[in-house]
Amino acid sequence: MSTNGGHISDTQSLVTNSTGDVNSRTAMESRSETRVMFRQHENGSMYNIAVDQDLDNYETKELTDLLDPPRSIHDGEVVLNEYTGDIQDFERGSQVFLEDGCRRIDYIMVWSSKSNDRRKEEERERKRKRFEDNLRQEGLILEEDIMDGRSFQFMKVHATWEVLTRYADTLKIRMPIKEIPRDVSALSLWDLMTVQLERLLNPFQLDPHKVPSPKKKYTWPFDRNKLYLYNIPENRDDFMSNATRSRIVDYVLRRKEFSDEGRQFSFGQINAGIRRLIADGTYLAAYPLHEGGWKKKCKMNMRRLLYDNWASWRVWYKVQPLHYIRIYFGEKIGLYFAWLGYYTYALIPASVIGFLVFIFGLVTINSDPISVESCDPSNNYTMCPLCNGRCGYWDYDQICMHVKATHTFDNAATVFFAVFMSLWGTFYLEFWKREQAGIQSLWDLRNFEEEEEPPRPEYLARLANCPKSKPHKVTGAMEPYYPFWGRQVPVYLTSSAIMLFLVLAAVAAVIGIVFYRISVLAALYMIDDPLVYRNATLVVSATAACINLVVIFLLNFVYTRIATCLTDWECLRTQSEHDNSLTFKFYILQFINYYSSLFYIAFFKGRFAGEPAHYVTFFGARQEECQGGSCLTELCIQLAIIFVGKQLIQNNVVDILVPQIKKVFDTLCTRNKEHDRSNLPWVKDYRLEDMGPTGLFNEYLEMMIQFGFVTLFVAAFPLAPFFALLNNIIELRSDADKFVTQYRRRMAARAQDIGIWYDILHGLTRFAVLTNGLIIAFTSSFIQRAVYRFAYSQDGTLNGFVNNSLAYFNISDFPPDVRPYESEIKPQYNATEFCRYPDYREPPWSPDKYKYTSQHWHVVAAQFIFLVVFENLVVVTTSIIAYIIPDVPRKLNEQMRQEAVITNNIILETELLRYKEGSKDATLGENALGNIRSRTGNQYDSGGSGDGDCTHVSKSDSCKDVEEVAV
Numbered sequence: 001m002s003t004n005g006g007h008i009s010d011t012q013s014l015v016t017n018s019t020g021d022v023n024s025r026t027a028m029e030s031r032s033e034t035r036v037m038f039r040q041h042e043n044g045s046m047y048n049i050a051v052d053q054d055l056d057n058y059e060t061k062e063l064t065d066l067l068d069p070p071r072s073i074h075d076g077e078v079v080l081n082e083y084t085g086d087i088q089d090f091e092r093g094s095q096v097f098l099e100d101g102c103r104r105i106d107y108i109m110v111w112s113s114k115s116n117d118r119r120k121e122e123e124r125e126r127k128r129k130r131f132e133d134n135l136r137q138e139g140l141i142l143e144e145d146i147m148d149g150r151s152f153q154f155m156k157v158h159a160t161w162e163v164l165t166r167y168a169d170t171l172k173i174r175m176p177i178k179e180i181p182r183d184v185s186a187l188s189l190w191d192l193m194t195v196q197l198e199r200l201l202n203p204f205q206l207d208p209h210k211v212p213s214p215k216k217k218y219t220w221p222f223d224r225n226k227l228y229l230y231n232i233p234e235n236r237d238d239f240m241s242n243a244t245r246s247r248i249v250d251y252v253l254r255r256k257e258f259s260d261e262g263r264q265f266s267f268g269q270i271n272a273g274i275r276r277l278i279a280d281g282t283y284l285a286a287y288p289l290h291e292g293g294w295k296k297k298c299k300m301n302m303r304r305l306l307y308d309n310w311a312s313w314r315v316w317y318k319v320q321p322l323h324y325i326r327i328y329f330g331e332k333i334g335l336y337f338a339w340l341g342y343y344t345y346a347l348i349p350a351s352v353i354g355f356l357v358f359i360f361g362l363v364t365i366n367s368d369p370i371s372v373e374s375c376d377p378s379n380n381y382t383m384c385p386l387c388n389g390r391c392g393y394w395d396y397d398q399i400c401m402h403v404k405a406t407h408t409f410d411n412a413a414t415v416f417f418a419v420f421m422s423l424w425g426t427f428y429l430e431f432w433k434r435e436q437a438g439i440q441s442l443w444d445l446r447n448f449e450e451e452e453e454p455p456r457p458e459y460l461a462r463l464a465n466c467p468k469s470k471p472h473k474v475t476g477a478m479e480p481y482y483p484f485w486g487r488q489v490p491v492y493l494t495s496s497a498i499m500l501f502l503v504l505a506a507v508a509a510v511i512g513i514v515f516y517r518i519s520v521l522a523a524l525y526m527i528d529d530p531l532v533y534r535n536a537t538l539v540v541s542a543t544a545a546c547i548n549l550v551v552i553f554l555l556n557f558v559y560t561r562i563a564t565c566l567t568d569w570e571c572l573r574t575q576s577e578h579d580n581s582l583t584f585k586f587y588i589l590q591f592i593n594y595y596s597s598l599f600y601i602a603f604f605k606g607r608f609a610g611e612p613a614h615y616v617t618f619f620g621a622r623q624e625e626c627q628g629g630s631c632l633t634e635l636c637i638q639l640a641i642i643f644v645g646k647q648l649i650q651n652n653v654v655d656i657l658v659p660q661i662k663k664v665f666d667t668l669c670t671r672n673k674e675h676d677r678s679n680l681p682w683v684k685d686y687r688l689e690d691m692g693p694t695g696l697f698n699e700y701l702e703m704m705i706q707f708g709f710v711t712l713f714v715a716a717f718p719l720a721p722f723f724a725l726l727n728n729i730i731e732l733r734s735d736a737d738k739f740v741t742q743y744r745r746r747m748a749a750r751a752q753d754i755g756i757w758y759d760i761l762h763g764l765t766r767f768a769v770l771t772n773g774l775i776i777a778f779t780s781s782f783i784q785r786a787v788y789r790f791a792y793s794q795d796g797t798l799n800g801f802v803n804n805s806l807a808y809f810n811i812s813d814f815p816p817d818v819r820p821y822e823s824e825i826k827p828q829y830n831a832t833e834f835c836r837y838p839d840y841r842e843p844p845w846s847p848d849k850y851k852y853t854s855q856h857w858h859v860v861a862a863q864f865i866f867l868v869v870f871e872n873l874v875v876v877t878t879s880i881i882a883y884i885i886p887d888v889p890r891k892l893n894e895q896m897r898q899e900a901v902i903t904n905n906i907i908l909e910t911e912l913l914r915y916k917e918g919s920k921d922a923t924l925g926e927n928a929l930g931n932i933r934s935r936t937g938n939q940y941d942s943g944g945s946g947d948g949d950c951t952h953v954s955k956s957d958s959c960k961d962v963e964e965v966a967v
Contacts, residue, residue, distance in 0.1 A: 084241035131258035174219035243748030246288035311736035330748025350721035361408035375400035425765035711768035810844035
């Protein structure tokens, strides 16, 4: 028989028959050992319990709990609750319980006891009293924690068994049925590895003694009228996990009224729900309680387990305990960290390839013909001035380092890497879908939206007085609704118009910064001070970057609030629909904010500058041009600054240092407030930071912006995946630390997948094919080099490419306002007759001087041909890959079908046996189980259903001391 901690042989199992006799004389001899089972081990662990049942007898009887023979306990080993998956808690009376020491605190509500406005305080007190009375009528148990002299007070909330079962039935929460199958784990890439590779990766795995593997159980949507189906322990508090209990209480709090008149609308607001009360100041906060402390001095609990094996920097190289993250924080947060971890793993091959491309560019710099030609001063390429008047002539070899830096990222391996990253994006998304399918099976998330996701409480509350209702298409339940043409269409059209205006505002901000650069640069060149106009480019670039950063922060601040208000106004039915709509708005606005400057540099800067005789101007100023005729280096530098600076410095250093500084500041501010420095857990949790209404949006948004940097412009910056990998290693542990130590515990929300974020990832991978194709074709010099080598080179090499790519211009053709000042012309350029500029144009001695040459049109044609071929080749290849790789692995699909058949058979057999026995307490017999196994071909260990609870807390609502087992 399998237990939480190991196995017990048949000779060690003790089974009672229908008369209550014991089928082993060793039972009486082991009575003294049995008493030890309820005592805590010195290292904080608990001894394991072995329980067996005689399933051939259907009479109601007491099962005997037995203790495993004493064995060595590993340091830090934990025992899981057989029913909930939480860490087994053998103690009652700790500070996570009410004053009676047995009823668990499921939620905390906080209000302020100090106010300068007496009238407002009386109104808030009236709302609070009415709200709490309604909660008591609902069946919740409330207990106050009021202390004189403290600026805030607390209300502890406990959900009774009746409330839990009633709302578990309403929400159709899946709960384990009596039959417990063999262990089933999610299918992942680890299952495909060889034994040798698994041994190699063993150091990256978690200690199985400290982090036991989860056990997959058969579950069924809860029905309070059929409690006999479910594996309910003697202590009913152990039936539902702490996260499930807090989710049910949260659902009640979000929909209860706080007015004598019931739900009433007032200027779009309603008088129901804890969120409304927090918004108007009646309560300061409401949150579930953390389960103990996370420091070493605290006894082992789920929070400390997560810190020691997940959030601590000592385990940065270890895999994540996803099962425990899900148990503690809920499926929604668990899926985020599962996705983030999988994305980090997927970046490893991309980082290696990108780093090799960068090394290839470094190694081949000195042998590159273009670099050699550019750095050779004997070529004497005299270049035209870079600005009007203030700039003189200069030699091409002055940009030698710039050309070498360009070769580092723009070389023969760039195209290969762009194709590789396009395929990488498809492989990553397809294999993530397979991994996600395994997680959904392990966490009971299949068909979640269709079967389980209820309407949002805010949706039901807002439509409480709506006269129109109709049956839901899936559930058939009558629900209120807004008319499609009368309300939904006008709201969506208005929301779309506002979104379009915000996007145009972001584009206008970028255009404004471009005009700022052009106009200020022209103005600085007009100043006579040499210190000013010689450093004009540096001054303009620095100030424009600062202005751009300020604009991004301001727009983000405005966008967040407007997007939230628009989504609330749309009043969507389910939480998934609400989150998806909010996510879409957030990302579109952030996309324009962060990438618009990069798109400008990559595809617009210097494209319409004209030629020296006829420069294109805006408001009398020349357009910006790219140094050396290519903007790829500038794009790479811009990418590196934004990407590395934002990801590694802003996202991580700020996230790590700012909370610590804030914590020290709060400690100093409360040093003399002894009452507010209470060590009660709900007081300490209140001092923690609240995640806010956006929740995981900011975390996902960071990664989506990063994914865009990694995929959209990877052809210009091959090191992007490498820096993303470094960032994610830090990001993952810093996020874990925030959730465990710095944030209040989040309500354990459920989710089927990562939602609309997957659609964003899929769209980015498709859009990245286009952007990288455009960068290779138009931003880099790859096509120019290829056309020259195969059509114009004398020896089929790149020798002479620089000279071929520079056009001639007669300096006598300069317009007066463009001609450089005499004072700016150095003596060595006094005899200059022609200057060069990067373009394919006819020389001044040609009849069609300064017109485009035939080579220019050859290059343009080659660029478009390459783009079409590249796009179609990559899109077709990725589509074939996506079609070939199934979303659900074959093995997992068979396993899921088998589970469905076995679950249905167990339910049918249980119902049939209950009907035959005529007793509500009828259980599934061994013979019936044998019939099911024979039909399904599934074999189980001969173990008990786990009805015996090792804590042996009394079945009554009152809590009694733990009893010793008498065998």
